[in-house]
Structures are given as C-alpha cells and as structure tokens.
Amino acid sequence: MSTKPIIISASPHVHSDRTSKKLMYDVVIALIPAFLVSLYVFGIGALIVTAVAVISCILFEYLIQKYLLKATVTINDGSALLTGILLAFNLPSNLPIWMIIVGSLVAIGVAKMSFGGLGFNIFNPALVGRVFLLISFPVQMTMWPTALENQTKIADAVTGATPLGIIKEGLQFGETMTDLSYKIPTNLDMFLGFTGGSLGEMSIIALLIGGLYLIYKKVITWHIPVTMLFTMAVITGIFWMINPEQYANPLIHLLSGGAILGAFFMATDLVTSPMTKKGMVIFAFSIGLITVVIRLFGAYPEGVSFAIIIMNAFVPLINKYFKPRRFGSKIKSKII
C-alpha cells in the first residue's frame, strides 16, 4: 500500500469529468466567432472594450475576494472572465474606458460579490452592469459607431442609432415602416453583422454558431433560446399582421437589438435561470413577452436586457412553484 493513508468517503466514488470551469470556458469558446466579427466590423475598439471589461472584472473580483471578503480567490473559475466578455458585448465599441470600468465594478461588486459570489447572485451581473451604464450614461450608451465605413479606425467614428432605435424614433414621429425600411440595414446585413449596435450583438450568424455549439456541448438546453425567440416572433408577428406600417416585421425584431445574444448567452446563464425545464419555458416566454412590450410600447427601443433582469427576479418564485415532478407523487402530469 502507498504511504498515504487509505481514503474513506461516502458514495458515490466516481465522478463525471464535467466541471464548472469547463462549462464557463465552453461559453467563452462559443463567443469567439461573434468577437471575431466585431473585431472585423469595429476594429481595435472592440478589442479595447473587451480587454478593459475582462481585465477590470477579474481584477475587481480578485480585489474584493482578497481584501474585502478575505476569502479564497477564485478568479480562475472563468465566471468573471465570462461576465467581462458579456458585459463588453453589450457595450458600444467606443465607450469611454472609465465607464467600462464602472460597469465592471457594478457587475462584479454590486451584482455578484455582494451576494456572495459565483452562484448566489440573483441578477445577471453583466446585464446589471450594462443597465446601470445605460441609465447613468444614456448618451454614450446609445451612440454606436456605424459599421463598415469605419472598420479598423476608431478615432473619428461616425455615430448612429441601431435599427431598433431608428424604428422607434421614426414611428413615434409619424413615419411609416415603409419610409423607415430605407433607413435601416437590410436583413442580410443584420444577419451577418454589418450594422450598428453593441459590439457583440450584431452578428447573428456568429452568435448562432456559438449558441449551437453550447447546445451541442450540453452547456445549455434549447428550451430558453427557442422559447424566447419563438415568443418574440409570434407576438411581433401578430402586431405586424395587424398593421405592417406601424410595427416592424418579426424578422427585424429577431435580428436586431441583442435578441440572439440574450437568448443564447444571457438568459441562459445557469445561475440566474430556473432549475426545471418547465420553469425555463415560462421564464423564456416571459422574457420574450416583456421584450416585445418594451420594444413596442415602452420608452426604450431595446428591451432584452431589461426583460432578462426583470425575469431574473422572478426565478426564485418560478423555482418555488415549478418543481420537478416527484417520483411516486399521486398527481400524474407530464414532465417537459
């Protein structure tokens, strides 16, 4: 026998080789295509914003764990990295650096570490950071360098609104969808990512590739993204059919405003989404619904971020009332 004493522990004595760290890094991998596209479209700005967000998120996590909480430092579990990336993906690529740092502080310090760190937060840290910035600095947060014309040079980026922003403003002042359709990028451009917007939200194709990779790796299930996008498509579809001049068509809604990024990467955040499939469907349905309500009737042209953090708040309630069916309980209901 070896010199080390024999180990006693309770069963089970084997373990699958999945670890939470691997899950996180899988998401990072899935985000690479979208990052590459934004690098192509926005140039070095995308790199700067992402790097600043990532570094400051990790640094804040380190400082807080080490000096405020005096706990073990777990910055290499990948979650702060991911929060940084996703925060960056929700910011315009020309945001002043100090604002990015403030956003990271809010994301990590307020939304995550105040609750005890990984796994205990109620709200999606990256989105809290983003919403905080959006509300505090609406001007900078809603001015996007427009795509294409200024690849690779950030110095004098032309700013413009996102397709949804153009539509919202236009409709409010009496323009019709037909007028507006000339002002917004074509569906194909939006699909490929040649449009204005936050740096990680524009390239639908790249995000879809990443999303499918996550589903393939079983990091996420299809329930949340599919339900959410389907709900959005149906509701915007109904309005569009009622009055195509007043309401944008569902495709525009799905292709713009971070719907895909939200559906695959933010609403699916394990920590802040429900624990059962049934719960996930309800969660995602509500996100879809609230997103559409905000986009069509609210003040903000873009509703995904808010919809997700609103529903984050409801997750404990959903978990409380949508439990997995207990084996052997009398009432037989189908399990989703």
Next chain:
Amino acid sequence: MTKNIDQKQNFLKGIIKENPVFIMLLGMCPTLGVTSSAFNGLGMGVATLFVLLMSNIVVSLIKTQIPSKVRIPAFIIIIASFVTIVEMVLEAFIPFLYEQLGIFIPLIVVNCLILGRAESFASKNNLWSSIVDALGMGIGFIIALTVLGATREILGSGSIFEMKFVSEDANTFILFILPPGAFIALAYLSVLFNKISIKTFS
C-alpha cells in the same frame, strides 16, 4: 417608574446605536423618497424632527391622562395635527420645498419612527428624557437623510446642496437620482455605517 437615564447616552443612541435609518429601519419611505438631493433630505429631516419633538413633548406631558386602550389613536391625532401644521406652514412659506417633498409631508404621520418613539419612549419617560430622545432620534434621522441625499446628489448630479462641482456637460451617475439609486446607495451606506460604528464603539 421613570428610571434615571444618562441623557448623553440617551441622546447619542439615536444617532449611533439605534440610528433610526441605518439600524432600526424606521421611516424608510421618506428616507428613500425625498433624498434625491441633500437639501431635500435635510428639509425632510427637519420637518420630521419638528413633528417628533413636538409629539414627544405632548405625549410625555399627557401620558398619564390617556387610557391605554385609546393610546394609539390619541397619539395619531397628536402627530397628525403637528404634521398638518408643518404642511400648512411649508405650503405658505417655503412653497418650493413643499412641492419637492410632495406627498411625503402628510406621510410623516405614518412614519413609524414618530409613532414608535411616542409609543415606546415618550409614553414611558419624563418630559426632559423625551425631549432628549426626540432630539437624538431626530438628529440621527436628519444626519442619515442628509448623508443619503448628499451621496445621491454628488453621485447623481455632481453637486452638493445644489452647488455644482462638475461641468455642466459632465457625466454623472444619473441612476443615483432615480429610485434604484436610493436603495443601492442606502444599502452600501448602511454597510459603511455598521463598519464605522463597530470600529469606533466596540
């Protein structure tokens, strides 16, 4: 039955150990509702202090004359009278503050702080102690509101007592003058308050 009370202790407790806002969580609505600027916080604090002081005085004076069963309604009437007086005086003489504080002036009536002090302190203690208690609590409340208001104003508008110290176009954390900012600022202020009070008084 009135115990001998160390008045200094009695006064200080309202500011530190039993701070109505940070420790006891009394009167949270005005605390959060009106503190979008330091001046509003101060105004609300003073108005509350006045009502608190006056009602503590009256309650402490007439405490033996009130049967316990109608204690609460009697106190409420007393408090409500002073609140109404404050309301009318503000409306007449400081109209802009009256407008700023809005619905939170009549709501001083239901500020748990005031009824709570009347109930648990003034109705049991003599006049002088009650006055000191009211002053301590009221000043604790004023400090809390002003600090909260100042914090929010500094962060949210880049000014303090309406004095702007950043340029007109500078970016400030607008969030802090909006409702969520009130909660968040108070959350971290109370962490700070606890830390400081533990450090200095233990």
Next chain:
Amino acid sequence: MRKKESTFINMVLSLMVITIVAGFSLGFVNDLTKGPKAKAKLERKISALKLVLPEFDNNPVAEKKLIKSDKVKDSIEIYTALLNNEFVGSAVVGSSNKGFSGLIKIMVGFNPDGQIQNIAVLEQKETPGLGTKMKDEKFLKQFRGKDPSSFNLKVTKDGGEVDAITGSTITSRAFGEATQLAYDEFIKNK
C-alpha cells in the same frame, strides 16, 4: 403616577379633549396661513407668467382663456397680458405627450407680433440629467426672439432649426412640437 383606567367615559373624554384641542389649533393655524398659502399659489402661477411675458400690470390669471382643442386632452390655456390696458403679449400653455417619458407641458410667451418672448417648463417627467436639460438656459435661449413662422421648430435632424439636446432628440422634438402647438393657438386666438 397612575394611568387612567380604560373606562368608556375616560376613553371618550380623553379622545374628545384631544380632538377638540387639535381641531382648534389646526383651524387656527389654517386661518393664519390661509392668506400666505393662497398668495404662494398665485405667486407660483404669476411667476411663471412673469418669466415668459414682457412686463404687464393686469392679472392674467383672472383673464385666463380656455380653448378646446382636439390635439390635446385638456383644453389649452391662454393668458393675456396687458400693460396700461394695451395688449403686450400672451402666454400659451402647449403640451406634447411624445416626450421620452410622456407628457411635457410648457408655457410659451409671445409678443404681439408672434415672436417668442420666453418659454417655461411647467410639467415634465423626462430623465433627470438628460431630458431635463430642456430647462437649461443653453437650450431655451435658441428660442428667444424667434418667430415660429420663420423659425422651423423641428430639430436639425428632421430639417428644422432647433439644436437638439445631446442624447435627447426625443425630448427636443416634443418640446418643439409643444411650442408649435402653442404658437398655432396663439395665432388662432390672437
């Protein structure tokens, strides 16, 4: 020191005494403050008018005109200002609910020839620090002395002449719209 027993008589009596005293004092304070209160209220109205109108010596509030309009829910208020019984301008309340957070209500003062004397913001719910910049001198000053018949009240983005507040095009547009409305009513009811 004994507490009073909770007998019926005691309870009613003590409450009665308290309410009587309260009633008296409140009524008294009310009487005291009635005058100042009303004055303060009027003061607020007048001060807005003073801001937007040239000097006047009548009481425009008493000569308020209410005009029904299908453009807004309430009726439009017009206050006429006279100096030495001579028409020196009128203040028109215009509104638009296309503001970022809904209703924006402003009071626009016009010279007899239709030039904008000044504008005061009466009611608004815009984002503090952003939409609220419409109250700032920087924004308001571009309207003074302009005649809407020649000055296009639309923002530059829409081909007009108003420089929008940074990041608050929506507010600026609504502001322009409200001003336009006030002007239209002013012309109609001159």
Next chain:
Amino acid sequence: MEYIIIIIAAIFVNNIVLAQFLGICPFLGVSSKVSTSVGMSGAVLFVMTIATIASYLLHQYILIPLGLDYLRTITFILVIAALVQMVEIILKKVSPPLYKALGVFLPLITTNCAVLGVAILAIGLEDGSLLKAVIFAIANSIGFALAIIVFASIREQLELANIPEGMKGVPINLLVAGLLSLAFLGFTGLV
C-alpha cells in the same frame, strides 16, 4: 382604456414600492417568507381598498363642502386607524382562519404609509370618480403584492446563500430592492 392605463402604471411603471417608495417598512419587514408576504398583500389589498373608498367619500362629501381640505391628513389617518381596528374585530369573529392568516399584519398596516399614500393620491387623480379611485387602490395593492412576493421569494433563496458578513441583513435586502427597482425601470414609458 383609461382604467387599463391606471392599472399598468400602478403595477409596473410607477410601482408603489419600487418607484414611489411607499410602504417600504412592511416591504422590508414582513418579506422573509413568501407565505407571510402573501398574507400581508392580502391584508393590504383589503385595507387599501376600503380605506380609499372611505377617505374618498369623506373628502368628497364632507371635507370639500365644508372647506376643510386641510384636515385631509388627520381625518384620513383616523379613518384608516379605526378601519383597521374594525376589520380586525370583524375578521376575528367572522373568519378566524382568515384572521389567523392576516391578523398579525393588520396592526402593521396602520403605520404603512402605502395605505395613507394611496388614499391621498387617489383623491388627487384627474377628474377622479369613486370607481377610478377604487381601481387605483386595487392596482396599487397588486403592485405592492407583486413587489413584496417577488422580493420574499428572493429572500428565501438568499437564506441559502453565503452572503458576505457585512452585507447580511439590511444591506442585502436594500440591494435586492434596488436591483429590482432597476429592473422595473425597463417599464418606463409604457404609459
């Protein structure tokens, strides 16, 4: 339509707790369990509705005709205090189980500024009818219920979390309320 706007505004846009800061004490105080917060919401719904009706009538038919509207605050609070007491008694007698569920919360409601606040706001509504006031009160109490129940469920979950020492208790609750209120800002401009 007008009523729907009132309802949506009261529940989401101007949520009584998260945006208007009324009724914070019970919101923070009796929200440690979902079940108690449901009880509290029930009690608030009940009292807020009757209190609004009573104070509306009092205002409309006594204070205004007599020119006594400066007595608004004092009379309303008296009416509310008396009502709460009465409700308590009636419940005790009529439905002991309901009393058991709501009873403990009733005294708390007297010092809940949401009730008085809504009563005062209700008489200030534009061309308000009694019906409008009642709908306003109900919508606000639903808004209260929504906020407090969601908040309580979050607190239940946080009970199992390892909140840092300094954040435990008041600060974390305020922070959650703040983030909740931040989330609800998304509804801005719906009405």
Next chain:
Amino acid sequence: MLKTFPKGGIHPPENKITASKPIKRLDPPKVVYVPISQHIGIPSKIIVERKEKVTIGQIIAKSGGYVSSNIHSPVAGTVTKLDKIFDSSGYKKQCIVIRTDLKDQSNFELIDSPLKTDIQLSKKDILQHITDYGIVGLGGATFPSHVKLNIKKDKHIDCLIINGVECEPYLTADHRLMLEKAEEILVGIEILMFALHIDKAIIGIENNKKNAIANFKELTKNNDKIQVAALKIKYPQGSEKQLVRALLKREVPKNGLPLDVGVIVHNVGTIFAIYEAVQYNKPLTERVVTVTGKTIKDPSNFWVKIGTPVIDLINEVGGLPEDTRKILNGGPMMGKAIKNTDVPVAKGTSGILVISKEEAERKKCTNCIRCNECVFVCPMGLEPYLLMNLTEKKMYETALNEDITTCIECGSCSYVCPSHRPLLDYIRFGKSIIKTLEIAKDKK
C-alpha cells in the same frame, strides 16, 4: 425501444472488466469473521460459545426478532473468539471468529449440486426454508427475504420482478450468475411464483448483458409466464422503484414499497439462494463476489464464503496494488469505502473494488452554479442542490417538505455535479437527522 424509467439517470463508464471471467471457487480461508448483523434489522443472537466446534451450515446466530435472520457457519471449524471487528459500515461490530478446520473434508467438497427442477415442498415449507436458511436480499439492501415474502392478506401481488440489472459499474457478479446458473434461477423463480400464487414474472436485465438476455430468452421460449426484458443502460435502472416503473409502468408511491403496486422485486442472487435453500436445504453461507479494479492484476469473480476477510480475496487476484487509495465494498456508485483489509465479506457484499491514486481523491467542492444537472439526473424528481443547502443551513423541516426522505441515495447527483458538491453526503445526513427527529416526535 428499450424499457427504462422516465426521468433522470446517468451513464457512468461501465468498466465491466470481469464480465467474461467465470466464477471461481476459493479455498476456504483460514479464519472467517462472521458479523452478526449482515442484514437490515435486528442483529442476530449468537448461540455458540468460544472454543465450540461448528460444522458447515450450522446455525451460529439465531434471528433476533421479526426483521432479522439466521446466520450459519460458512465453514467447519472452531469458534476462537467473539470479537468486535470493523465491518463495511466503518464501525466495529460483533463477529463470530471461526478458525477453519483444515482437516475437515466438508470444507473442500465441491458444493455445486445438479439441477433439480421439481418442487416438492408446500408453499408453507418453502417460506419456512427461506426463513430458516437465512436468506436475505442480495441486491444490496440485505432485507430478510422471509419478511418481504410474508405478504399480508390485504395486499394483492400479481408480478414477480427479477432484478438482474446490475447497473453498478465494474460489478459482474449477477451477470456471471445469470450465465452460469440460468436454469437454477428459473427454477427459483418457479418456486417463488408457486409459493406466492403469481403467474407472471419478469426478468429485467440491462442491455449490456446481451448474452445473459439471449440465454434467458432461449430458456424461457416455451414458458409464457416468465418474460425476459432488456433494459436501457442507465444507472440506477436496478433500483426497485425505477425497475418497476420501467417494466410495468407502475409507480411506487412516495415512501411506499413495490408491494403497494402489487410487485415483489428480488435480485437474481437472492433467487439462486432461495433455489438452493428450498431444493438442497442449503443455508446462505457463500455468495458471488466480483474482485476488480483498474490496477488489479487479475480481476475475477469468486464464490466466497461469508466472513472471508477482504485481504484474502485481494491476494487471490494478485495482491493489493502499490498505489491503492481506496477499497470499496460494492460498486463505485453505492459501495462503501472500508477502513482496512480485514473487513469480512458479508451477505450483502457483491464486489470488492480497489481504486488507486487520483481517481480515489475527491475534487475540491466549489460553489453551486445552479446548473440544474443534479435536478435533471435525479431519478426521484428531487432537487438535490436544494436539499443539500437546506441540510447545510439546518432547515430540516423544509427539507422534509421537499421530500428529502424519498431519496434513494443513488448518488447520481453527486456524480454529475460539475462543482463537485457533496450532495448525497448532506442529503444522507439530512435524512438521518429527520429520522431521529421523527423518532423523537413519535415518542412524545
């Protein structure tokens, strides 16, 4: 479509390295340590004394109550001590220590008897034999079989399920038994069907034992009372509640028994033991044990005398490897880590598994990331992460309401948790606390 239970389950690497190794018979050990509590329930009462000579199959400890069982001497020899020895529970338990008489021929007789198909005993006698010869469930729970088979009048049983699933990785004892003793097992089934007046039996076998399935199918071709069902390879297919659900679509109610849905479940080993007890009056003194592990030289299946110290078995397969860090009594999912190699084989020991190096180490536990894996794999529809947290925060009442007591301790949750949380450790602890609390309540 293979049958399976609807929700949850995992598929750990099977590692059935001994699947093709025929069962070998071991020489009797020099000393056997026979524990007196090898079954669930009351420990048996010792009826032999020190220095007493005992023969093979002699009762040495008598059933100590209703839920208890007789224990027979596995060897002929002399009782040397009545001592306390560490058993697989990790505690020292009373044992009867017998030195094998190396001269006594009966110790070396080949005990394999020819197949005997005709059932001569009456129903009552069959049950009496099962009681007398100390048969307990060999599927793991070691519940005394006579208690299980003593069905109250008001219960109606219509199906016997034979559990040949063996879903634990590594273990192949049941698999080999089914291959080598198929006919005996079928007779055993007939015996039980006869004794219980049932005319339906299903043998459930996981689909990774295709040869056993084929073998049984062949043998039961003409027997329409006994069905053979292949089951999807999924752990814990062998757990009786899941098995009943998979085979019959009947769901055993919460905190209920298969009995409540008219089913009796028995392990193939138990059936074989019943066969031998009824047909040959043979007490349960030996069983099949798989001795295995990745580092073991010659992993094998053995017929082992109850009471044999584990070290004897390990020596038989090439000795204890250098880097051994953990020795398990049972499989990797449900087995117990034993304290030393003197622990004796008991009636419930289906395998000895030797684990080495890092594989034995538990990984560091990190925060729960609420990934819902554990919820997803729990075959009982529980929320393991929640149960663990509730137990950790001592909220037992709530845990009880969340059905903590229905956990079958399959360990699927701990297996999948990407944060390596000791879910089952806490759940088990919570269950034990709730049990003591309830006992305390009952007393009041």
Next chain:
Amino acid sequence: MTVSIIYSVLLLTSLGIIAAIILYVVSKKFYVYEDPLITEVEEILPAANCAGCGSPGCRSFAEKLVSTEDISDLFCPVGGNDVMESIANLLGKEVTKKDPTVAVLLCQGSCDMRPKTTQFQGPDSCAISALVFSGETDCQYGCLGKGDCVDACLFDAMYMDKDTGLPVIITDKCTSCGACVEACPKNIIEMRPKNKRDLKIYVGCMNEDKGGIAKRACAVACIGCSKCFDICPKDAITMENNLAYIDAQLCTLCRKCVDVCPTHSIVETNFPPRKKKPISTITKGKKIDSPSKEKYIDKKVKAIVEPLKSNNDA
C-alpha cells in the same frame, strides 16, 4: 373664531368619539387575557434563545415558568442561579439551586497520541463523517475532530486546537447550555460540576475496547485496568465495558487515582502543580516514555491554562 375652526373642531371631535366608541366596544367584547408576568419574566431571562432550558426560546420558557406551579425542575443554564432566583422572587415560587456545571471533553486522543490510519474526504462535519465510519483513527469512540461542537457553541466557549486536533472548552465562557453535548455524534462531551476554582477530575476517554486494542489505537486510552477503581477511597469510580467512570458527586478531588493511571487517561484541571513529584516522575514506571509524550504533557497543561489566561485579558 371663524366657521372653519368650528367645523374643524366638530369634525375631529365627532370622528374621535366614533373611534373611541368603536375601540371601547372592541376592548370589552374581544378581551384576550395575557399575563403581564410573562413579559416581565422574559425581560429577566438572558434572551440568548439557546434552548438550553428545553423550551424553543426564552419567551416560551417564560410562558412555561409562569404557567407551571412547581418550577424547581426548570432551569436556565445560561442565566444560572441568579436569574432563576430573581424569577422565583418575582413569581413567588421555589427554585432548587443547581451546582454550576461546565462541559468537559472525554477524549484526549490528540494527533500524536492517536495515529491516523485513514483519511476522510467529505464535508467538514463530525456528524456527516460519523455516518460513514467511526473516525480516522483506530479508536472508534474518540473525537472526530471536525468541530461540530465548536460550531454549535453560541458563546464562543470552544475552539479547535490545531495541534491536538481536539476541541478546547474555555471554562469561563461556557454557560453549560449543552449545545455541544447535543451536537457531538460521539457523545464525548459531558456536563460536569464546575466545583470551586474549577477543579475537576475525570476520565478523559470513552474507549470501551479491551486494553490491548485500546492501547494500540491510542496511547492515552483507558485500558480498563481498574487501578483507579481499586485505589479510590470513596468508591466514586465504576468500571464498565473496560472503561472507568468517575462520579463527580462522590469524588472528593483527592487525586489519588490520577497518579495510578498507567496511561494518564485521568484528567485533573486547575490543581496547583505538585511540588513533590515533578512531571517526569509521573511518567516513571511506564513503558512508553517517548519524547512525544513529554511534549504532549506540556501541551496539555498549556491547553488548559491558556483559555483562563485569554479570558482574563478579555
């Protein structure tokens, strides 16, 4: 006096009277009696809500105290005799005086006395590891060293000594609430009388194994040799299951047994050091005389002195 004042007086008065009438009716019709004594008793109690008294909290203990006739069986361990006396005075009832007790640890199996033969991996909890096995050493009766008792103590009266792997009880802080006794899955914490100057003599071992086995597992185990039993002049010692137990009620603290114990499993606390016999003579005549043993004895003495010292500072 204006009309407005009259109206206001009238309105308020009538409202007030209506309120008074309603409240009067309430107070008459729905009168619920609650003994004011309960609150008074509750105020005397220490409000630790530790449940050491057997009631779920101080308030319910107060209710129990007020409602039961004979309160001599009820005792608040945290408050102690003083509190019980003042409550009895208030209620006019009798209390029995209880000797103050304190928790002691019946195990001395520190790391160097009791070698570890296995290693436990799992949650850091005695109760959980006790579900899996009897402990990392070969003694299945001794302390598991994961500190459940320390966690259970509400009064910071315990800490884990890292060197010995055993919990230490700070006697001056111990309120004898019994929480640790309850928490220990091995039942090796006992409540013993505190006596004057906290003098105690007890057998610090729970091992019921036969001498040889016990000795092999742990150098300071009670081997059941009965020497102490034989020497005790007061018959305070009983032998059962190879284990000696000293009845504190009968023990006169004469210390005779301490010297005769061959394995030093009898613990004496706070006695003045014996002048005649230095430590080395105690170990004389014993087979094992390893340096680690010496070290251990030093440590033991320190461990007992230290808490008292630290307490004086506080």
